Amino acid sequence: MTDRDVSRPNSTPSADDQHLVARYEHLLEITRQLNSTLDLGTLLNRIVRAATELVNTEQASILLLDPATGELRFEAASNLSGSAMTAIPVPMEGSLAGWVATHGEPEMVNDARSDSRWFANVDKTIKFTTRNLLAVPMKIKNEVIGVLEVINKNDDEKWTGDDIYTLTTLASQAAIAVQNARLFQQSDFIAEIVHELRTPLAALRASTALLMRANIPELRRAEMLRTMHEETERLTAMTTDFLDLARLESGRARLETSEFSVLELVQECVGLIREQAGERGIEIVVRGEDRRTEADRTKIKRVLLNLLTNAIKYNRDQGTIYCTVDRRDDLTAPCGLVVLIQDTGHGISPENQKHVFEKFYRVAATASQTGTGLGLSIARRIIEAHGCEMGLTSELNVGTTFYFTLPIAHAQPRREPPASAVFSRPKDPSQ
Numbered sequence: 036m037t038d039r040d041v042s043r044p045n046s047t048p049s050a051d052d053q054h055l056v057a058r059y060e061h062l063l064e065i066t067r068q069l070n071s072t073l074d075l076g077t078l079l080n081r082i083v084r085a086a087t088e089l090v091n092t093e094q095a096s097i098l099l100l101d102p103a104t105g106e107l108r109f110e111a112a113s114n115l116s117g118s119a120m121t122a123i124p125v126p127m128e129g130s131l132a133g134w135v136a137t138h139g140e141p142e143m144v145n146d147a148r149s150d151s152r153w154f155a156n157v158d159k160t161i162k163f164t165t166r167n168l169l170a171v172p173m174k175i176k177n178e179v180i181g182v183l184e185v186i187n188k189n190d191d192e193k194w195t196g197d198d199i200y201t202l203t204t205l206a207s208q209a210a211i212a213v214q215n216a217r218l219f220q221q222s223d224f225i226a227e228i229v230h231e232l233r234t235p236l237a238a239l240r241a242s243t244a245l246l247m248r249a250n251i252p253e254l255r256r257a258e259m260l261r262t263m264h265e266e267t268e269r270l271t272a273m274t275t276d277f278l279d280l281a282r283l284e285s286g287r288a289r290l291e292t293s294e295f296s297v298l299e300l301v302q303e304c305v306g307l308i309r310e311q312a313g314e315r316g317i318e319i320v321v322r323g324e325d326r327r328t329e330a331d332r333t334k335i336k337r338v339l340l341n342l343l344t345n346a347i348k349y350n351r352d353q354g355t356i357y358c359t360v361d362r363r364d365d366l367t368a369p370c371g372l373v374v375l376i377q378d379t380g381h382g383i384s385p386e387n388q389k390h391v392f393e394k395f396y397r398v399a400a401t402a403s404q405t406g407t408g409l410g411l412s413i414a415r416r417i418i419e420a421h422g423c424e425m426g427l428t429s430e431l432n433v434g435t436t437f438y439f440t441l442p443i444a445h446a447q448p449r450r451e452p453p454a455s456a457v458f459s460r461p462k463d464p465s466q
């Protein structure tokens with residue numbers, strides 16, 4: 036490719052001049068508009084729309100690099116629903132977007148069918164035919180944060196140096212706008228955290244001020260110390276939650292996966308909360324098959340403990356909790372196992388169901404129970420970080436079922452050897 040020069044092309048006195056001037060004016064106007072929103076979703080949609088308009092193509096899409104896994108993921112496309120795209124993994128090797136992200140340079144394909152770097156899997160998945168495409172890096176200084184692609188030029192002409200220049204300029208402006216939106220999301224979160232920290236801090240402050248007085252009766256003093264201890268515990272738990280959520284949201288949380296039995300983990304967690312359930316006469320039933328998964332055990336334990344604690348907190352006295360491990364009907368699904376935590380509590384109304392996974396959201400009717408409203412948002416993010424999903428079904432005055440899926444471990448569960456083979460050593464596969 037010779038026309039990799041992305042500096043502004045020399046103006047040639049041709050009929051195209053007017054068209055170019057109009058294009059650059061349009062580019063200028065669009066980059067101004069990009070900075071007028073801090074909502075990431077809106078911003079990404081604006082960028083893809085602007086890209087198709089500016090270089091006159093059928094479609095455009097944005098792939099952002101996940102800082103934790105280094106994976107490239109579709110985040111927005113001009114004519115497809117987000118969910119259809121995000122399910123498509125784009126490998127760093129063997130895809131044009133991967134090449135652009137790795138090398139930090141634009142690249143184009145004038146005939147996709149004859150170019151091996153075109154990752155045809157995407158076409159197959161979304162039933163779309165790519166004829167030609169141009170991909171440019173989204174860079175901040177020298178760091179690539181994603182790739183902006185435009186697909187199928189409307190006139191099917193070859194890509195020009197001007198197309199590359201226009202798209203590269205748009206991509207670098209877009210990268211800054213994306214970073215600003217991300218920073219804004221973080222600062223919003225910080226404001227909420229500070230707000231949440233204020234309540235326990237106020238309790239601690241009041242107690243310490245009282246304790247400093249000399250004439251406090253011993254009984255009252257002990258009571259205040261207990262409050263201080265509880266509030267300190269609450270603060271500690273909250274700061275752990277904040278940190279975990281911030282890591283999960285920014286993609287910095289790393290998964291340490293291992294293979295383990297899901298049923299065993301459920302039983303372990305139930306063991307930890309059985310006493311708490313017993314205090315309210317709540318029975319816990321564990322059932323299902325001994326399925327093995329490959330996941331981050333500590334994080335999945337956290338998910339289970341929050342769901343089980345919720346099932347106790349928001350249950351009725353003498354209620355029941357059913358924990359089930361099952362295999363999903365769709366055997367080809369990447370997350371083939373499902374865990375269900377079902378309670379016999381008051382249920383969650385359809386309106387509240389829409390919000391329970393949001394940070395800090397707590398249903399007003401349950402406000403007498405302690406909690407920060409972060410448990411479910413952390414839990415869902417952990418499950419999504421595994422590429423799996425979490426959801427719920429609920430009926431008022433009947434109960435709620437939270438479920439999440441997990442990947443099936445590649446290796447099958449150990450089978451009992453046939454009686455005749457009990458004493459023979461299994462063959463080492465490496466021999």
Ligand SMILES: Nc1ncnc2c1ncn2[C@@H]1O[C@H](COP(=O)(O)OP(=O)(O)OP(=O)(O)O)[C@@H](O)[C@H]1O
Nearest residue numbers: 345346349391397398401406407408409410411435
């Ligand atoms: N099993 C359930 N039945 C009824 N309501 C529930 C259930 N689980 C969660 N909720 C509602 O959803 C809200 C959010 O749950 P979440 O676990 O995120 O926060 P929390 O339990 O309030 O606090 P924490 O951060 O300590 O977990 C709860 O406050 C409660 O109103």
Ligand SMILES: [Mg+2]
Nearest residue numbers: 341345410411
């Ligand atoms: Mg909770």
